[in-house]
Amino acid sequence: MSQKPLQHIRVLEIGGYISAPYSTSILCGLGAEIVKVEKPQTGDDFRRDLDHRSPYFVQYNAGKKSLAVDIKRPEGVALVRALLPKFDVLIENIRPGKLAVLGLGADECREVNPHLIYTSVTGFGNGGPMVDRAAYDTIGQALGGMYSLMGNAGEPQLTGTCIADLITGFVGAAGILAALVARAETGTSARVETSMLEAVSTLTIDALTQMHDEGADPHRQSRHPQAQNISLHTASAGVIAIHLSSSQKFWRSLCTAIERPDLLDDPRFETYRVRVQHYAELVAVVQTEFLTRTADEWEKILTDADVPFAPVLSMSEFAAHPQTQFLELIEPQDDGPALLRSPWRFDGDRPSRGSATPRVGEHTRTLASEVYDETTIDALLRDGVLFTT
Numbered sequence: 001m002s003q004k005p006l007q008h009i010r011v012l013e014i015g016g017y018i019s020a021p022y023s024t025s026i027l028c029g030l031g032a033e034i035v036k037v038e039k040p041q042t043g044d045d046f047r048r049d050l051d052h053r054s055p056y057f058v059q060y061n062a063g064k065k066s067l068a069v070d071i072k073r074p075e076g077v078a079l080v081r082a083l084l085p086k087f088d089v090l091i092e093n094i095r096p097g098k099l100a101v102l103g104l105g106a107d108e109c110r111e112v113n114p115h116l117i118y119t120s121v122t123g124f125g126n127g128g129p130m131v132d133r134a135a136y137d138t139i140g141q142a143l144g145g146m147y148s149l150m151g152n153a154g155e156p157q158l159t160g161t162c163i164a165d166l167i168t169g170f171v172g173a174a175g176i177l178a179a180l181v182a183r184a185e186t187g188t189s190a191r192v193e194t195s196m197l198e199a200v201s202t203l204t205i206d207a208l209t210q211m212h213d214e215g216a217d218p219h220r221q222s223r224h225p226q227a228q229n230i231s232l233h234t235a236s237a238g239v240i241a242i243h244l245s246s247s248q249k250f251w252r253s254l255c256t257a258i259e260r261p262d263l264l265d266d267p268r269f270e271t272y273r274v275r276v277q278h279y280a281e282l283v284a285v286v287q288t289e290f291l292t293r294t295a296d297e298w299e300k301i302l303t304d305a306d307v308p309f310a311p312v313l314s315m316s317e318f319a320a321h322p323q324t325q326f327l328e329l330i331e332p333q334d335d336g337p338a339l340l341r342s343p344w345r346f347d348g349d350r351p352s353r354g355s356a357t358p359r360v361g362e363h364t365r366t367l368a369s370e371v372y373d374e375t376t377i378d379a380l381l382r383d384g385v386l387f388t389t
Contacts, residue, residue: 004031004351009180011089012080013037013064014071014104016044018137018162019121019196020093021060022169027089027176029342029353034064035087035367036358037080040387043068043360052357055337062339063353067368068361068387075385077103082371084113089176091119095134096126106191117179119192121172126193135196140164144200149207153219168199225279228272231312232287238295239312240302242286246272250308257305258289364388 009032013024021044024034038044043066046057070076081103084090090109092099099105106118120126123135124143133139141147141164142156151157175192183189201208210218210226224230228244228251244250251272255263263269263285268278275282290298295311302309313321319330319338328350331339339353365388368377380386 007031010087012087013091015093017046018060018165019168020091022166023091023172025060026173028063029351036064036066038066038068038360040068040070052359058336058357062357063355064358065363066358066361068364070385071102073385075380080104081112084109084116086370089117093121096122096131115189117189117192119176121168122195124197125195137162137165140196140200144197145204148219151220164196164200167203168196171199225276230283230286232290234290234295234298236294240295240298240309241312242307242309253305253307257301257307359389361387362389
């Protein structure tokens with residue numbers, strides 16, 4: 001595909017931190033023009049007083065345009081409303097009701113532009129007992145069950161990275177894409193709503209199913225016997241993870257790989273069902289064998305035996321791995337963090353993100369000139385309604 005799929009789509013983003021900006025970052029990677037509405041002077045809080053040099057801001061906002069406008073003032077709201085007919089999508093992750101009070105709620109915006117896909121990303125939805133609560137990644141992971149799943153029974157544990165915010169961003173982008181397809185087919189735009197709690201449920205669906213299947217709340221260790229997965233230390237520093245699932249083929253392959261054909265007739269391990277019951281004993285046996293060879297040796301042996309496995313990598317190792325490089329997942333930058341590229345290829349090509357990260361208000365004058373004359377823009381700049389670098 002010589003052109004990016006969303007190259008004719010314009011998106012207005014009113015939000016900050018991760019959930020909405022990550023949604024638009026995905027759309028930006030697919031070719032959409034993203035205009036980020038920011039506070040004058042300081043911009044998105046993720047800039048962290050570093051402007052366009054904040055690594056976190058760069059990762060989620062490279063390639064966008066910055067419109068610095070004070071939407072707490074009527075003149076700022078008027079400018080945004082004047083721009084709305086020129087956009088296909090508006091996405092916001094402000095607390096429920098806040099934008100409506102300012103005159104930028106879904107009804108007000110779609111009255112100005114009936115074809116606008118208005119997308120709201122919240123913590124917990126637009127109602128219910130938690131509607132007014134602040135929502136950050138930790139809150140989403142805790143409430144959505146991630147921390148209980150990542151800890152041992154009765155010992156919930158923090159995860160090592162942001163999960164709830166990121167899946168919320170991805171779910172938001174998916175909703176927008178679906179609404180764009182529907183609009184193209186029917187001519188009717190939709191209001192899209194999702195929340196962190198709803199988004200996290202897409203990651204815990206298997207655990208929810210396991211809860212019903214086993215009649216107990218799952219935790220970090222409860223799925224291991226079921227999935228027959230094991231993390232194994234080797235004679236070197238490397239660690240190998242294997243996943244046998246319920247396949248007898250892969251169990252036979254593992255026994256061949258570790259040169260233990262006797263295990264095939266061991267009553268503790270003969271079938272998947274009994275292997276689940278004797279999982280701890282299975283782990284002990286396999287771990288003993290894995291300590292006899294290095295990780296590099298095991299990688300070749302397991303590959304030849306067709307055992308599902310992977311080395312357990314750190315993030316730096318993942319970034320440098322030959323498979324990551326083959327997929328061209330990471331886009332190096334001359335100055336700043338490497339950018340994660342879109343997780344799709346089209347006709348074999350992965351869209352590049354390669355555009356610069358905007359300074360606060362870098363595109364304010366250009367964008368405002370789409371609807372206002374220079375005299376009006378100059379006055380708004382002098383009054384502090386608009387800001388440009």
